[in-house]
Amino acid sequence: MVALTYHAPDSLEEAVQLLSTARQPVKLLSGGTDLIIQMQGLIQDERLVVDVKKIPGMRAADWMEDHLRLGPSMSCAQFTKRQDIQAVFPGLVEAAYLIGSTQVQGRASIGGNLCNASPAADTIPALIVNRAACLIQGLNGTRRVNVEDFLTGVGQQCLASDELLVAIEVPNPAARTRDAYLRFIPRTEMDIAVAGAAVSVTLDDTGVCTNARVAIGAVAPTAILVPSAADALIGTKLEDDALLAAAAASSQAANPISDRRGTVEFRRHVVGVLTKRAAKIAANRVGAL
Amino acid sequence: MARVYFNASLEKHAGCVSVAVAAQNYRALLEELTQKLPQLTQEVLMPLALVIDGEIVQEPFLADFSAEAELHFIEKIAAG
């Protein structure tokens, strides 16, 4: 028999209580743009669906002293409209803008994108290069986990059964630092990344890159941070040689599969191209400051 | 007399590239052809469309043509 139970708790305490006492398998619902599709094939299974959107703060985005506190359920449509965030994290905003269609954007959320843990999730590489961390609440308190450590496999993250993601904290970037995200799809939209790359660079006044982070998506079971690609950029003025070296490092770090969306060779090559191009865009953004 | 031209597939049955016929309508044509060229049976011809002077007639049962007509049998064209 179909036994779907739905709860939409008003508080964090209630939510954690629900999660820790549930007898049936639990699914956390944010925008539902992944979950509802995934559940269509599971109509015979017992499920507890906990909708987290009504918990205070889950749909807000506020500037704290040293970071942006992002409510995981804020819709991409609301998020991408925030000029203040766009000014500081243009790469993260452009990644959020790529999720789904205009209609889907009204529901889809960055927290959902993160917890669904698709290898091809667009916002994850952008969160990683911005050193974002997950604030997780469980029965026994809260803990902080960096996004790159939050993900453990295809569709897997480290949330325990009594835990939920309550905030994503993105530290204020250093001076003269900007990010960029690019993905490859064969069409112009409505598609899933065949490869993706996010880059954040810090440039000094003379244009020398003093710090960088590179993360790539859709080319491994999880999005991965690629320090070797960042190292190829640091200390350079992002000349062609440096960009090619970063591209090669990303290609090297990629561990993709061949499937209906692309081959191993294709993904490996293209993730390098995207790294190079994203680095250039990020640098231009710093230059425009 | 009207003249029937056979394509490569029909040539195998007909044994010739073309033949003159006295017939001036489809029914007489079938009768004449199957008599003159016994390998060219009604079973082979009936499913085909008749082309009369370049005009494809998908259902030629009642079709007439002139003594100068140029005739071809072709596969009926599928719809898309």
Next chain:
Amino acid sequence: MSEAREFKHIGQRTIRPDGFDKVTGKANYGADLSLPGMIWGAILRSPHAHANIKKLDVSRAEASPDVLAIATFEDFPSVNAAAQRDGTHREGMMDTACNILANQKVLYHGHAVAAIAARSQAAAIAALDLIDVEYEVLTPVLNIDDAISATAPILHETMMTQGLAEPATEASNVSARMELKKGDIEAGFAAADVIVERAYDTPTVHQGYIEPHATTVVFNDNGPSMIWCPTQGHFDVRARVAQLLNLELGQIKVVASEIGGGFGGKTTVYLEPVALILSKKSGRPVKMEMSRGDVFRASGPASASQSRIKVGAKMDGTITAMQATLHYEAGAFQGSPMGPGCMTVFTPYDVENLYVEGFDVVVNKPKVAAYRAPGAPQSEFAAEMAVNELAKKIGMDPIEFRLKNAAKEGTQTIYGPKLKVVGLEACLEAAKSSPHYTAPIPENVGRGLAAGFWFNIGGQSSVIINLNPDGTGTIIEGSPDIGGSRASMQMMAAEILGVAPSSLNPIVADTEHVAYNQTTGGSRTTFATGMAVVEAAEDIVEQLKARAAAMWNVTAEQVDFKDGVAQNLSGEDQLTLAEICASAEKTGGQISGRANINARGAGPSFAVHICDIKVDKETGKTDVVRYTAIQDAGKAIHPSYVEGQFQGGAVQGIGWALNEEYVYSKDGIMENAGFLDYRIPLASDLPEIEAIIVEVPNSFHPFGVRGVGETGIIPPLAAVGTAVAEAIGQPISSLPCSPPKILKLLMAAR
């Protein structure tokens, strides 16, 4: 018709009569009908591409209170009996039946095995688990090379190749061979200065209609059973269901719902006979729907193909010989459009020496169905690619090269007839002077051009026009409207009757309210059903004259009828159509006209397309930056819908060329059965398709109409293929030009 005529309505851009309901969501499509007491059917589909059914046990399902009816192949008794009598494998009802519900063997992933009806869709789907099937899995045959290899597993033990020089003695996956020739092919190549010979392949693609197949049926013992479904040919649905279930035509009524795209794919039956079996057994109305995945896996896509083309020409640009060997995948049952593929491949060219050989090959994929100009896009793609390469080798502009060799009135085709007046040269001239072709090729852009030919057909159409006492009326036709044809019918009738198009309401009647109509396909509807509308309207004009004559007490010969007004030639009297209708009661009752025709004289339509493409050299991604479609419409009744057909055909062809393809695992499981990974072009992917209508009238149609629905999908494959080849400086031999494939070519060239 030859002289240029002034038209009042034809050629205008009126508002389509079905438009408002469609854009406001009021129109009823296949899945929109629900009836009191209705239950749902669901289909159990094969998880394997090729397997023997060792056991099909429905006893657990039969015992379940949730299951209201079950259908299997055994429920086609007449087909079964015929097959037992005959024993041989022939295309026809047996194949259709086996495709609808598998008979002892499943032949593709998603092949229907059995069906269940239950009170809800979810309950029916859940109950499918109660059917026990034991499969003996066989090696799948997934492409032409595998299918024709000597060691290939045989799909049909009784299938022998037809059309060989010597009759076949062993079963084969090649169902038929066709050969067409003209002139002396050897001598033709001997006379050539330059020869291009290349192999090409194209993938399995789907029409991609947005509306999935769906039906609601009611079996009725004491009158006609009802079938509601979206189809291009409801009379054909009736005929097939009647044959499969051993019913008389009069025992079935088929209502064609509004249709959300067909493109050839809705010319056969899948769910309808199954639903009727379930309805008969349960005594309840039954509704069935395909999911999007079902549509991809188990409806009828278009053939994958392999072509080898050889073309020779003299240095002055005269083509001396053209040769093709064409293989078409038919899917699980024989019957690909290999025949029309062979017939169309070289028809745009007036060449003395031609030779074409075609093969129809079965593979473990769904049985193909028609798709716009079935068979022609595949073969003409190969021919046009080779022609472009040859033109380049000789150093001639591709339009000049085609003009030098263009098919024209009197050209002897390879399939038999000589062409009548056709518009290829006019299209080439229009292309040459088009804003697109005269614009310089931008940097980093490749430009491709290709021509296309399709026959078009006529056939049977029946139409009734009823006039009301106030002069308004109804046009009752039986051709499902898949491209704006109701608007065209309205305009043609209005032109003859001299009334406003909006005063005539065109409807697509069910199979009981109008006589037989051939399926909407072959670009026939505006031509053939249009002819029937004209004839029915002319029938009315004669009646109007007689009625006016009766009012004036003169003979009908003394009455002229023009622009909707009857004129007494022996006096000053005038009566409008509405006035004559208003007095119909006095002059012999109400007025209606009819026509039942089998239209002859369909005019072929040629097209020329121009495509500009930019390629990202680092990723292989293509971007169509400019596209122009030029085609001969004969006469455009409603120019907007003619342009719509050109643009729609172009977009589907571009999709075929760039990203669309069925992707199978080595076990024959389709891996991209959805629009996420089966990539049809999005609106944002393409520029506005510039449409140029050429009008070289077809003398057999009262207004000069040629069909326009199909030709437009033919040229894009080679126009795009050539543009990509130009952009990357490498030959293209395989579609789609997907980024991984293009990047591989670019890397190899480095």
